[in-house]
Amino acid sequence: MPKLEGKVAIITGGAGGIGRAAGKLFVEEGAHVILVDLDESELQGALESIGDENATYVVADTTQPDEVQNFVNEAVERYGGVDIFLANAGIEGELNSIADTPVEMFDKVMSVNVKGVWLGLKYVMPVMRERGGGSIVITSSTAGVRGSPGMAPYSTSKHAVIGLMRSAAMEGASMGIRVNTVNPAPIQTRMMRSIEEQRVSGGREGFSTVEEAQESYASGMPLGRYGEPEEVGRLMLFLASDESSYCNGGVYMVDGGATAGRPG
Numbered sequence: 001m002p003k004l005e006g007k008v009a010i011i012t013g014g015a016g017g018i019g020r021a022a023g024k025l026f027v028e029e030g031a032h033v034i035l036v037d038l039d040e041s042e043l044q045g046a047l048e049s050i051g052d053e054n055a056t057y058v059v060a061d062t063t064q065p066d067e068v069q070n071f072v073n074e075a076v077e078r079y080g081g082v083d084i085f086l087a088n089a090g091i092e093g094e095l096n097s098i099a100d101t102p103v104e105m106f107d108k109v110m111s112v113n114v115k116g117v118w119l120g121l122k123y124v125m126p127v128m129r130e131r132g133g134g135s136i137v138i139t140s141s142t143a144g145v146r147g148s149p150g151m152a153p154y155s156t157s158k159h160a161v162i163g164l165m166r167s168a169a170m171e172g173a174s175m176g177i178r179v180n181t182v183n184p185a186p187i188q189t190r191m192m193r194s195i196e197e198q199r200v201s202g203g204r205e206g207f208s209t210v211e212e213a214q215e216s217y218a219s220g221m222p223l224g225r226y227g228e229p230e231e232v233g234r235l236m237l238f239l240a241s242d243e244s245s246y247c248n249g250g251v252y253m254v255d256g257g258a259t260a261g262r263p264g
Contacts, residue, residue: 004026008034008082009033010085012062012087012120013036013139014046015039020229021229021230025233025236032078033055033056037057037089058071063111068116081127083134084240085135091154092154097150109157110156133177138165144181144183145162158183165180165181165251180239180249180252181252183253184254185258187228192226196210200212220262222263
């Protein structure tokens, strides 16, 4: 029997690499999936890559309460409720020192990466409670458990969502709602291309090409490579399914050993 047979899942950041991969896996395991993102053309591309009538999308800004409420309402109207919420939308922001980071950039990263997750919890949890419970998976990062030079707003935001997760896990337990984070290391996605390009253009790390930056970062991973979106998606699938029925309030690394240490 498929792991998510008859379940209803909302995936924010659904047009990105990890969101698409998770959406495809969830649909293959029997879920009805609603992808949420800002760019309709990218969402349409994500649907084409999934290629299943059980996937659909809603264009929405996850930082706006009325738009979050709307996509939750859409799930209820179309499918009767929400069983799985993958709070995956996030941005990297501009790489800069703390002193040189514009206030506006800090606010933007925190708004998308933290407020957006909080709004999702606020509007999804009451609907999940009506269904008798569910699973919420929040995308954090290895930057959520350690510092990341030049990325203070991003690292701060990813630490913050672990705090949100832990509070939500405590509140949700009595409702049958489990809440966990998935913490990826560098994954082959648009976000990593952006970070690599910024590292090269900044010139502070001595990289002359994106390929050189990627090779350097990959060599610092115990497994010697970046992860693939599907590898993150499979962990998300486990946490979304009943196979993880006793997993609540956890921080789950999918990082190739990055937070264990550097290769010798």
